[in-house]
Structure formats: structure tokens, C-alpha cells
Amino acid sequence: MLRIAIPYGMLSSRQARRLARISRDYDKGYAHVSTRQNLQMNWPRLEEVPDILAELAGVEMHAIQTSGNCIRNTTTDQFAGVAPDELEDPRPWCELIRQWSTLHPEFAYLPRKFKIAVCGSTTDRAAIHTHDIGVELVANDAGELGFKVLAGGGMGRTPVIGAVIREWLDKKHLLTYLEAILRVYNQHGRRDNKFKARIKILVKAMGVDAFREAVEREWQALVDGPTTLTEEEIARSRGFFSTPDYEAFDGEAAEARLAEAGTANPIFGNWLKRNTRGHKIPGYRSVTVSLKATGFAPGDVTAEQLELVADLADEYSFGEMRTTHEQNLVLADVAMDRLLDLWHELQGAGLATPNIGYLTDMICCPGGDFCSLANAKSIPVAEAIQGRFDDLDYVYDLGELDVNISGCMNACGHHHIGHIGILGVDKKGQEFYQVSLGGSQSKDASIGKILGPSFKREDMPDIMERILSTYVTLREEEETFLDTYRRVGIEPFKERVYAAAD
Amino acid sequence: MRRLIRDGAIVEDDWLPADESARAEDGRICTLEQWQELDSKHGSAVQVEPGEGVTALLPHLDAIALVAINFPVFSDGRGFSYARELRERGYQGELRAVGDIIRDQMTYLRRVGFDAFQPEDQSSLEAALQSLADFSEFYQASIDQPLPLFRRRR
Numbered sequence: 075m076l077r078i079a080i081p082y083g084m085l086s087s088r089q090a091r092r093l094a095r096i097s098r099d100y101d102k103g104y105a106h107v108s109t110r111q112n113l114q115m116n117w118p119r120l121e122e123v124p125d126i127l128a129e130l131a132g133v134e135m136h137a138i139q140t141s142g143n144c145i146r147n148t149t150t151d152q153f154a155g156v157a158p159d160e161l162e163d164p165r166p167w168c169e170l171i172r173q174w175s176t177l178h179p180e181f182a183y184l185p186r187k188f189k190i191a192v193c194g195s196t197t198d199r200a201a202i203h204t205h206d207i208g209v210e211l212v213a214n215d216a217g218e219l220g221f222k223v224l225a226g227g228g229m230g231r232t233p234v235i236g237a238v239i240r241e242w243l244d245k246k247h248l249l250t251y252l253e254a255i256l257r258v259y260n261q262h263g264r265r266d267n268k269f270k271a272r273i274k275i276l277v278k279a280m281g282v283d284a285f286r287e288a289v290e291r292e293w294q295a296l297v298d299g300p301t302t303l304t305e306e307e308i309a310r311s312r313g314f315f316s317t318p319d320y321e322a323f324d325g326e327a328a329e330a331r332l333a334e335a336g337t338a339n340p341i342f343g344n345w346l347k348r349n350t351r352g353h354k355i356p357g358y359r360s361v362t363v364s365l366k367a368t369g370f371a372p373g374d375v376t377a378e379q380l381e382l383v384a385d386l387a388d389e390y391s392f393g394e395m396r397t398t399h400e401q402n403l404v405l406a407d408v409a410m411d412r413l414l415d416l417w418h419e420l421q422g423a424g425l426a427t428p429n430i431g432y433l434t435d436m437i438c439c440p441g442g443d444f445c446s447l448a449n450a451k452s453i454p455v456a457e458a459i460q461g462r463f464d465d466l467d468y469v470y471d472l473g474e475l476d477v478n479i480s481g482c483m484n485a486c487g488h489h490h491i492g493h494i495g496i497l498g499v500d501k502k503g504q505e506f507y508q509v510s511l512g513g514s515q516s517k518d519a520s521i522g523k524i525l526g527p528s529f530k531r532e533d534m535p536d537i538m539e540r541i542l543s544t545y546v547t548l549r550e551e552e553e554t555f556l557d558t559y560r561r562v563g564i565e566p567f568k569e570r571v572y573a574a575a576d
Numbered sequence: 577m578r579r580l581i582r583d584g585a586i587v588e589d590d591w592l593p594a595d596e597s598a599r600a601e602d603g604r605i606c607t608l609e610q611w612q613e614l615d616s617k618h619g620s621a622v623q624v625e626p627g628e629g630v631t632a633l634l635p636h637l638d639a640i641a642l643v644a645i646n647f648p649v650f651s652d653g654r655g656f657s658y659a660r661e662l663r664e665r666g667y668q669g670e671l672r673a674v675g676d677i678i679r680d681q682m683t684y685l686r687r688v689g690f691d692a693f694q695p696e697d698q699s700s701l702e703a704a705l706q707s708l709a710d711f712s713e714f715y716q717a718s719i720d721q722p723l724p725l726f727r728r729r730r
Contacts, residue, residue: 143651143653173715173716173725173726174715174716174724175716176715176716177683177684177711177714177715177716178716179656179683179684179685179687179688179714179716179718180653180656180657180660180684180688180718181653181656182653182656182681182684183650183651183652183653183656183681184653257657260653260654260656260657261629261654261657261658265626265652265654295664299717300717300722300723300724300727301716301717301724303726304726304727306726307726307727310726
């Protein structure tokens with residue numbers, strides 16, 4: 075498997091076309107969007123990898139630090155720069171972190187892999203609470219924006235919500251503070267046991283206060299040193315994310331025309347409601363291109379689809395597209411008046427499944443079909459569930475629902491933070507699936523609780539149906555699945571799921 | 577006699593390797609434990625293992641002639657932080673990476689302050705020497721280049 079870095083998920087149409095070509099020339103004609111916003115190809119021939127890397131370098135891309143015990147791709151909100159609830163565009167900060175962490179000589183052989191995510195908006199769309207380091211733009215009492223820094227979050231076999239180690243940090247200190255955290259981790263993180271080597275274990279073992287003190291001590295040697303960011307450098311980084319040449323629209327009039335078009339064509343109207351969202355600029359919307367069509371592995375995209383989306387990006391969205399950690403693609407800047415045309419094009423290519431944020435928009439790792447670490451397959455489970463819940467009205471009625479599937483403890487499918495999480499386990503050579511409920515990847519982040527004994531693969535659609543019908547029976551008006559779960563707890567779900575199984 | 581890369585050239589080693597079962601003697605690198613027993617640290621040579629840290633060395637940095645940092649496995653990167661800390665605290669003597677160091681790591685080792693490299697696999701010294709020049713520019717500050725790229729752009 076070759077994993078290609080897509081820094082914070084930003085991709086130009088030219089790069090996307092090159093990726094499509096590579097997948098066709100050197101692989102089986104498709105690629106997979108990972109939960110780190112990277113792109114994976116599953117079948118490259120080892121002897122052709124140098125050629126692939128040369129092709130990537132031709133469009134300023136690479137595969138550096140996409141594997142190994144080093145600092146990986148920094149991820150962020152797929153709607154960065156355009157989200158109406160944004161305090162500040164997080165991408166310039168991601169870019170500064172990318173530069174600092176690329177080939178960092180001291181941190182290339184850490185105890186374990188290391189993942190950083192940045193959030194710049196009111197709603198967390200980057201899962202910062204379950205990252206080794208989570209960075210959140212927040213205002214201090216004086217109203218000045220700086221960073222709240224979390225450390226020690228993670229998934230894997232020991233899921234942990236990150237602890238706040240710094241309530242507010244002046245922006246110019248971002249890199250020196252990260253450096254201090256990494257210095258502590260590199261020297262004191264466990265190296266004797268791969269399963270206890272992530273920073274979350276170190277933070278737990280030291281205790282948050284002692285860890286924070288150790289970081290502060292290291293930081294004293296770094297603070298105000300040469301790595302302190304300058305105004306010029308921050309401005310330079312912001313310059314990479316300049317505002318595209320938006321047309322000036324009368325926002326209300328554009329909304330009204332769009333609403334009318336949606337009413338005239340209810341299928342379009344439905345897609346509009348499910349797969350597009352508000353934009354900072356009047357008359358624009360952001361579009362999520364669903365890679366979650368039933369019958370296709372979640373997050374997979376064919377070379378032809380990638381080329382089409384690249385063309386659509388040129389035509390409708392300033393030549394730029396994004397990958398999301400939920401394994402979809404985004405066209406971030408589409409004028410409302412052109413959404414109908416765009417929808418027609420996406421629909422023709424199977425890229426307009428109106429399910430973003432719903433049950434069938436599952437996050438799923440490659441699992442036992444492709445991954446040598448997996449204990450169990452994950453894609454067939456996703457497909458069976460998608461197949462069972464093919465009634466879109468029922469899916470919409472279930473409301474916002476994150477279903478996450480991982481094929482092993484490494485939790486690449488982020489099952490701990492799914493409202494419903496599914497984990498493949500191996501029991502004497504047979505694939506079983508453990509279900510957890512109540513996880514959340516938002517600002518109210520939580521780790522899901524295990525429902526009980528695991529299930530056979532063929533039973534999973536039934537189990538999902540029981541869980542969801544329990545929710546439908548118990549929910550009060552306007553309650554999401556997570557709301558209901560948090561109100562009633564796991565017991566009612568447990569009773570109904572296992573009672574029926576007996 | 578074992579060889580190593582020092583100051584950009586392949587040379588014969590003028591020290592005997594650290595050996596916990598040997599008696600401390602002139603011309604032999606001490607283990608940290610042996611070194612701590614020395615009456616005088618002047619002109620001494622000490623080898624640090626992962627987990628030992630460099631705190632014990634800090635009061636004697638002016639006296640020590642050689643610090644060897646061992647990498648029993650290439651994937652244990654604690655030595656990178658040890659080297660950086662020693663140089664940051666003003667250590668000027670020879671700083672040698674020994675053990676399971678691999679060609680891919682040469683640039684990183686050099687950047688954090690090592691000026692001598694003695695891979696266990698002596699057959700690849702020439703290749704390792706070449707790899708010291710694999711990269712020409714870096715984003716971040718380190719010992720070899722104390723200013724990050726953003727402070728050097730014109």
C-alpha cells in the first residue's frame with residue numbers, strides 16, 4: 075500500500091488528475107481516501123514506486139511521513155476558510171505545522187506515530203479531542219485569538235479524550251510549544267510495548283499536571299527563541315490561502331432561487347439539503363461529494379470519478395477540492411445558481427448519494443480485504459448495513475448518525491468516536507464484531523461504551539436494526555441518536571439487542 | 577580496528593568500544609556507570625544508552641572529550657534528543673552516534689549535533705558518508721542550523 079500525503083486535505087485539480095493517472099497506470103484504477111485526509115493506493119508494484127514518487131513530485135506531492143513513528147499529516151476542517159462558524163482559517167497554522175514537522179531531525183523516530191489536528195471553528199470537524207495533539211483556536215478574556223492545546227487523546231486499543239494542557243497560547247508560540255511537547259514525548263514515551271507507546275499513555279502515567287509541568291520546563295528553553303513565529307511568516311503562510319475571486323451575489327435572492335429550484339425538483343432539493351452546507355460568502359455553498367454510494371467501499375474513488383471531480387472543481391469551484399476525514403470529497407466554493415448543473419454532473423457519476431452525516435455515510439477502514447493488520451473485514455459489513463438501510467426516508471428519519479467501522483484495534487475507522495462504533499475482532503480464526511454506542515467526535519467528545527458480547531458478521535444488519543429501532547422507540551421529540559443514548563444510557567439498548575438474540 | 581565517519585571523512589577509531597564487563601582503562605569509552613566512578617572526567621569518553629539521559633553529564637561538559645550515544649535499535653530515537661540537548665548546553669567535544677544507525681538517519685543525526693558516526697554495519701560507511709549530503713535545505717531549526725528557514729528567507 076502506498077499512502078500519499080494530502081496536507082490538511084487540500085488538492086488542486088491538477089494534482090487530482092495526476093493521482094487519477096497514477097491509480098490507472100500503476101494500480102487498479104481507483105484510490106481510497108483515508109481518515110487522515112490522505113489517499114491510499116492498495117496495489118502498487120514495489121519496483122514501480124520510484125516512478126510513482128517521481129510522478130507525484132511533478133505536482134508537488136509526496137509520501138513523506140505518511141507511515142512510521144513520526145509526525146503524520148496534520149488534519150483539519152474540510153470546510154476551513156469557508157465555514158460560517160469559523161473564528162479563523164486553520165489552514166495557515168496547519169501549513170506552519172507541516173513545514174516544521176517535515177523531516178524534523180529530532181522527531182523522526184518517536185515511540186509511535188504522532189497525529190496533530192487543528193480546529194478553527196465553533197463546531198469541531200477535525201476530531202481534535204482524539205488526536206495526540208489537538209489545537210483549537212479560542213479567544214482569551216481579552217478577546218484575542220490564540221490556541222487551546224490538548225494532548226494525549228487517541229483511539230486504538232486504549233481510547234482517550236485529550237487533556238487540556240494549555241488553556242490559551244499566544245499564536246506566535248505555536249511551534250515552540252509543540253516542540254516542547256514532542257521533546258517530552260520523545261524522551262519519556264514508552265518504547266517497550268507498542269500498545270503503550272502513544273503519548274496518551276505517557277500523559278496518563280505521568281498525570282496531566284506533571285506532564286504539563288514537564289512541557290513547561292522544556293518550553294522555557296524554547297520560548298521566544300528562533301522558532302518563535304514572526305508576523306511576516308504568519309502573513310506569508312496566510313498568503314497561501316488567499317480568498318478566491320468570488321462573484322458578488324445578492325445572497326437572499328440567490329437563496330430564494332435555489333429554494334425554488336429545490337422545490338421544482340425534489341430529488342435535487344433533497345441532495346441540496348443533505349450534501350450542501352452554508353458558506354461565508356453570500357450566494358455560495360460548499361458541496362460534499364459522497365464517496366458512500368451503496369455497493370462501493372466507503373471512501374473509494376475511481377480514476378474516472380477523480381478526473382470528473384477535478385473537471386468539476388475547475389468548472390465550479392476555483393480549481394480546488396478537498397478530502398475529508400469522513401472519507402468524502404468537498405467542492406468548497408460553488409455558486410448557488412450553479413448547484414443544479416453540478417448536481418446533474420455528480421449524479422451521472424454516482425457521486426451524489428444524498429447521505430452526508432446520515433447512517434449510510436459510514437467511516438470505514440480498508441479492513442481485512444486490503445490491510446495486513448486487520449483482524450476482520452470491514453467493507454462487507456458497511457455494504458451489508460448500507461444494503462439493509464436502503465430506504466432513504468427511514469435513514470433521514472434517524473437523523474444525524476455517525477457509524478464508524480474498524481477492522482482491528484488500531485481503530486483507523488475511528489470506531490470509538492462513532493455514535494455507533496463497530497470493531498472487527500478475531501475469535502479463534504473467525505470474524506466477529508463488537509459494537510459500542512455513544513461515541514462522539516465533536517466538542518462534546520466521548521468514547522463509545524461496549525454494548526456486550528460481539529456478533530457474527532451476517533447478524534450485523536439485524537443488530538443495527540435493533541439498535542436503531544430501540545432509539546426510534548425511546549427518542550423524544552428532536553432527539554438525535556446521541557441525545558437519546560446520553561439520556562437513557564446503554565441498558566435499554568443492551569436489553570433489546572440481546573433479548574432478541576436469545 | 578573499527579572505523580567511523582568523523583568530520584566528514586572515514587577514519588580509524590582511536591578509542592576502544594564501551595564494554596560493561598571490561599575494566600575502565602585509558603583509551604576505552606566508559607559506560608555511564610564506569611564513567612561516574614572516574615575521579616577526573618578530564619579527557620574522558622562516555623557512552624550513553626537510551627533511557628539514561630544526559631543529566632549526569634551536564635556539569636562536566638567542558639571536561640569530556642567524547643560522548644558516544646548508542647542506538648541499540650535504529651527505531652529508538654531518544655538519542656536524537658540527547659544529542660540536541662548536549663549541544664544546546666554547550667558541549668563542544670566529539671559527539672558520536674554508535675550502534676544500529678542506518679543510512680536514512682545520517683542527515684537527522686548530523687542535524688541534531690553528531691559529528692561522528694559509527695554504524696555497527698561497517699560495510700556501509702561509504703554510503704553513509706554520502707548520505708550526509710542527501711538534503712540541502714531544511715524548514716526547521718536544529719543544531720547545525722539554529723535559524724528556521726523563515727528567518728533566513730530574503
